[in-house]
Amino acid sequence: MLASLDLSGRCVVLGVTGSIAAYKAAPLVRQLKKAGAEVQVLMTPDAERFVTPLTLGTLSEGEVLTEIFPENEEGSWTKHVTLGQWADLFVVAPATAQTVAKLAHGFCDSMLTATALSARCPLLVCPAMDRDMYRHAATQDNLDRLQEIGYEVMPAAHGELASGLVGQGRMPEPEEILGRVAEVLAETEPTEAPGDLPLAGHDVLVTAGPTREPIDPARVLTNPSTGTMGYALAEAAAARGASVTLVTGPTALSPPPDVEVVSVRTAEEMNEAVQARGTDADYVFMAAAVADYTPADPSTSKRKKRDEDLVLHLRQTPDILKTLGAHRRPDQVLVGFALETDDALENARHKLDEKNLDWIVVNDPTEEGAGFGSSTNRVTLLHPDGASEDLPRMPKAEVAEALLDRVLTAHHDPGT
Template identity: 60%
Template structure:
């Protein structure tokens, strides 16, 4: 078991070679070490090992086709996976798949993700000795090396063809060990853009024991912070009251009220990207009672006053280089509300979600959002886990960011 693999997100791409059976063991080893594993198989890999075995061991659906039958609205999956992963391993890499990786052929989920992945990539070629030594294969491998892909040389030994020579797939333990080394070498340097994220509800006191709040769990904002950190960004997370754990490597600033969130956001607004995912209270008590409000006969009328509009203020003070993203939660006239916020508050993107829609809403689990861009783009996303929604949002937003240096 390798500690360095724990918590890492690894794509294992399997192409159609006889050594595919060893990838089953590789997936098991990676899972045992605490890594999350997404298996991608070429269509021909199905002839050698079953998706059922790999799906069971990885505890995730194995993906093969870019256009899966009976599925709509998930065309961006290859992009999300490319952002999700910390490492992509192709083992075994057939001569055929190697040539596709070199020329950019994009005809299956494996080859599509390989093109969009931002993480380090490692290939483990495995084939008959003569195929391995062929000039095409040698050229393809050296091209991949030149592009920064880690190539594990195929060890010598008895091959499935009955010949002896180079072309075997390295043992799964050795592949896992090399993967751990690569992940350690590529641990994010956090030299990427500075990202400020807000998350969670706010709590507005009425008296020393009571407050007004909302149903936000903070999950969406925390997932955005986690995903941005994994992409190498320097992330500050301003969080309202929530029990969620701070994502690794993220600087967290805890606040309680809308006024505290306002102050914390302004103090940290010098960021390249600001994503305002928090559900900030629009109203606070006009005056907070020093003592507990006593029960009395008859009704109690509370007077509430407006809290500062943080997004509007950020929009007014923004620089041209900054990317500003707001969230809109609407239950009626949703699109109208989102567009009003987009233009009225001078932001680049509004992420609209309607908690009454199926698959959307508060708490862990899934969300369903539509992104509205200042340039007129409208990007409806299917129901996805909040972690995937976070990746998708950053995928749209982050290309607009000027990188340091």
């Protein structure tokens, strides 16, 4: 059966870790290549104690990568992201107890673990370790956690181990792993080629983060937005081939790769940046938490703490999205965000109509795991046809992917 496997055109990342079973990676690479797969080998530094990068590089017909920033690679600082998009399947064989723990808890200290965090494809883990390490409650908890995350885990095989003990802990044989690889790939679509990315050739504008409205040189009116949702949207759109401009208020986040970043501070500055760029954008995602009011007469010097009560006169800031909606192109897609604590859907539908939007994303900051300062979000999408869709609580990166999926399904013409 395995001799007739056809994996032509499928892209496999093989992660090799520091187990004596690493020698089995050589025949696994050979069999993957014989079946027609493209193979990129990633090794942890300890794996090089058991099998050389030269051996696996020769068999895979490519350079083996270990460090997060490989010296000989163009665009090395985002190589893990590129590989995460390229792969149809990520296989870790052998997977030591150390690597299993790192994968289960999101560690990112090698090219292998960084790529695993970036990968959108299925991930197949093949444990290999001594009997009592495999039996240990911590290891079993980590393997369970990997399955909860969505990874595939092949149970370790029973037999004689390098320590001389006999028990469960052996890495499955390359033929067994190859068979499981074929089964997983049969259930998944090939990764899209860069030219087939759904947003290739399209301009996307995303806003993110808070604005800061000055009271005086030392004080501002602002909100707790971290910018995480907008940054996730910008990164996800860029990964789908878009030319992305991110207009962002002050955040502590690193700029997403392959994204043009325009930094602003106030609502007025954000309005100027968005209106200047919004006309040309095919898709606009307004995820920023823009202040509704700003001090009418900010002081040019620090206000002294003299009065028990301080009265500030505030004026409305520009309605950025309403202005965009009033001057939008017929083929432009506008997506707004609404943070509501009361009558959420009713208020959001009013904003959808008033601001001439196609979609609006609604969330409640008082709900656990939603809103400001959380790595997750729980949102409701209001569709163009008036329907609403509740998404479960999930990481904001996954919310971004789900939103892009819905918007592109409804609006994107593959022929454009």
